[in-house]
Amino acid sequence: MSDTLERFEIETLVIGAGVVGLAIAQELAQSGQEVLLVEAASAFGTETSARNSEVIHAGLHYAKNSLKAKFCVEGRRSLYDYLDKHAITYKRCGKILAAIGEEELPKLDLLERQAEQNDVEGITRLTTQEALALEPALSPEMSGAILSDTSGIFDSHGYMLSLLGKLEDAGGQLVLNAPVLEGRPVADGLEMLIGGDMPSIVTAKRVINSAGHGAIPLARKIEGPHQSDIPTNRFVKGSYFTVTGKTPFTRLIYPMHNAASLGLHLTVDLSGRGKLGPDAEWLPEGAEPPFNYQVDPARADVFYRTVRRYWPGLPDGALAPDYSGVRPKIVGPGEPSGDFRIEGPERHRTPGLVNLFGIESPGLTSSLAIAAHVADIVSKET
Numbered sequence: 001m002s003d004t005l006e007r008f009e010i011e012t013l014v015i016g017a018g019v020v021g022l023a024i025a026q027e028l029a030q031s032g033q034e035v036l037l038v039e040a041a042s043a044f045g046t047e048t049s050a051r052n053s054e055v056i057h058a059g060l061h062y063a064k065n066s067l068k069a070k071f072c073v074e075g076r077r078s079l080y081d082y083l084d085k086h087a088i089t090y091k092r093c094g095k096i097l098a099a100i101g102e103e104e105l106p107k108l109d110l111l112e113r114q115a116e117q118n119d120v121e122g123i124t125r126l127t128t129q130e131a132l133a134l135e136p137a138l139s140p141e142m143s144g145a146i147l148s149d150t151s152g153i154f155d156s157h158g159y160m161l162s163l164l165g166k167l168e169d170a171g172g173q174l175v176l177n178a179p180v181l182e183g184r185p186v187a188d189g190l191e192m193l194i195g196g197d198m199p200s201i202v203t204a205k206r207v208i209n210s211a212g213h214g215a216i217p218l219a220r221k222i223e224g225p226h227q228s229d230i231p232t233n234r235f236v237k238g239s240y241f242t243v244t245g246k247t248p249f250t251r252l253i254y255p256m257h258n259a260a261s262l263g264l265h266l267t268v269d270l271s272g273r274g275k276l277g278p279d280a281e282w283l284p285e286g287a288e289p290p291f292n293y294q295v296d297p298a299r300a301d302v303f304y305r306t307v308r309r310y311w312p313g314l315p316d317g318a319l320a321p322d323y324s325g326v327r328p329k330i331v332g333p334g335e336p337s338g339d340f341r342i343e344g345p346e347r348h349r350t351p352g353l354v355n356l357f358g359i360e361s362p363g364l365t366s367s368l369a370i371a372a373h374v375a376d377i378v379s380k381e382t
Contacts (some may be wrong), residue, residue, distance in 0.1 A: 005193075006200045012378070013192060013204035015180050016211035016217065017044035019156065019367050020359055024208055027371035028378065029170035036202070037172060038194060040179035040214065045160045047212050048360065051293070051325025053240075053267050053278070056080070056152040057362040058095065060115035060123065061257060067340040069118040075369035076150065082368060083154055086162045089270055090154035095125070095252035096135055097146040098310045105143050107256040112146060121148030132182045134168040135261035137248040138311050151252055153269060154362060183207065183222035190222070190231060190351045206352040206378055210358040213289050213328055215357055224350030231330040231341065231357055235287050238278025239295045241303050242321040248275030248313070253311050264306045275322060276303055281335045283326070332356035340368065344377040354378065 014025040017039035025037040029128070041047075056076055062068035085092045088323040108125075115123040124147040131145035132138055138145075175198075183192040184200060211218045216233040219226060243266075250279040253266040267275050279299060282293070300319045308314050331338035341357040348355070354377055356370070 006028050006331055008202045009033055010202055010204045013068040013128045013202055014208045015130050018049040018212045019160050019364055020161055020370055021210035023371035024210055024374050025172055027375050029167050029172035037171035037174045038178040039176050040288050041277040042176055054153050054156045056154055057365045058148040058322040059118050059120045059152045062109050064117040071366035071369040073118055073368035086154055088158045090152055093251050095148040097254045099143045100141055101310045102143050104256050108144050135249055137313055139310050175176040185224050187300035205209050209355045226350040234329040234332055236327045236329055237282040238283040239299055239324040239326055240275050240322040242273035242322045277306055293324045297323050298319050327360040341359035345381055360375035
């Protein structure tokens with residue numbers, strides 16, 4: 001690294017100011033650590049954190065004993081408490097998961113079992129008649145449903161603003177336009193080369209790699225034993241369509257899930273607008289940011305066909321392209337859904353480094369629980 005660049009020392013460097021990076025940074029700062037949060041973009045929360053459904057998940061979709069199950073349930077409980085305490089807008093509207101036809105009943109049974117295994121409260125099995133009594137616009141071809149009372153939606157941008165405020169109140173700092181270019185272990189921690197508007201070299205006792213889309217490429221640019229076990233970067237694009245006119249639902253409506261996503265679900269957002277998505281479009285292997293976030297209007301044909309299985313009254317011409325997001329994956333097409341990977345020196349043997357890989361849904365719901373877990377990893381290394 002160049003000797004001509006300005007040098008700084010910091011106790012903790014957090015890389016990536018998405019919702020998880022913000023949650024981690026404020027958690028560590030609140031515990032008394034000196035924290036610098038750096039973000040390559042010109043604003044915080046511009047990738048996965050800004051391009052999602054803003055859904056608070058209950059935790060029944062994730063395999064028993066997985067990090068996704070554990071952190072979704074813990075994170076959801078912490079998140080509702082946080083939103084209440086900080087007066088951030090949310091709506092605990094509930095969710096109906098609808099099975100269409102007898103062939104989908106096994107998936108409904110699986111979700112019910114997982115809910116029990118994952119300690120998810122507020123779960124009720126419904127008959128077709130009971131589901132229709134709650135949401136009459138659902139298909140009478142349903143074979144059954146599950147009601148999740150603890151699911152909801154919230155103002156994720158307001159939440160991120162609040163996390164940033166807590167970071168700054170605790171003496172932490174966010175620096176934008178500051179991509180991390182490379183790093184290496186040194187005697188007193190990790191030495192990181194920061195580019196952007198003010199190139200510099202930062203030496204930190206610990207580095208938290210929460211760079212989202214860029215977490216895996218960044219891990220490859222940091223020297224150390226962790227290099228032997230870095231997953232392959234893969235991405236799934238998910239597009240959303242808005243529903244014009246009044247949407248005849250008060251709850252979130254979810255079909256049965258698949259390996260890549262939770263299906264083309266319906267959300268009524270805080271403004272009362274109905275939106276559908278995301279779908280799942282695997283990007284070619286080797287794809288990397290910046291991504292094309294345009295929504296192809298032709299994808300509406302699949303939306304109409306799929307959504308009408310559980311909402312047969314969806315009118316022709318009701319859908320308009322809205323926005324899209326890209327989910328970071330550490331598994332490929334056709335493989336079982338991957339879990340979060342949150343790895344510290346105890347696993348990968350690079351002192352001072354914590355890597356977060358594959359932080360997709362339910363990362364938003366899980367953010368506070370993930371932050372607490374990272375803080376626990378850090379405390380064991382100090």
